Amino acid sequence: SIENLIHALRQLLIYGEGSIIVLSNDSVGVADGNVPPDASGLGELAIQSRLSSPGFNPDRWRFWIQRLEELAQCEDEAVAGSARVCVNCMRYASEAIYGPLAGKPNWEAESETGSS
Numbered sequence: 001s002i003e004n005l006i007h008a009l010r011q012l013l014i015y016g017e018g019s020i021i022v023l024s025n026d027s028v029g030v031a032d033g034n035v036p037p038d039a040s041g042l043g044e045l046a047i048q049s050r051l052s053s054p055g056f057n058p059d060r061w062r063f064w065i066q067r068l069e070e071l072a073q074c075e076d077e078a079v080a081g082s083a084r085v086c087v088n089c090m091r092y093a094s095e096a097i098y099g100p101l102a103g104k105p106n107w108e109a110e111s112e113t114g115s116s
Contacts, residue, residue: 006071006082013089021093023056025101058100065090 013020041054051063068090071083094101 002071003076003079003082006079006086010082010085010089013086013093018093018096020056021061021090021097021101024058024061025097025099027053027055027057061090061094061101 042051045067046060046063049063051059053059065087068083068087072080072087074080074083
């Protein structure tokens with residue numbers, strides 16, 4: 001269920017201590033041999049959003065911020081609450097790293113311009 005998946009993502013973001021943003025910031029992909037294809041392939045929504053690169057990369061990081069912001073607005077408070085925690089963890093992580101995902105980006109402006 002969405003609730004179980006988002007809860008698992010929440011735990012990964014909280015206890016992963018920034019591992020996912022480091023992978024994303026460094027664009028670690030399947031071709032690098034470091035990430036198994038079944039763990040980093042694109043899902044249906046990512047493909048529909050015109051993402052083309054599996055693995056971890058800045059575009060995919062931004063895609064997940066956008067999707068989690070949408071989930072944070074849903075009527076299921078357990079899902080919405082976990083989504084808000086995930087977004088906050090991801091934004092906090094971007095403030096503590098150097099590279100393409102560094103700083104305090106204006107996520108909404110990026111999604112409106114289509115650069116994600």
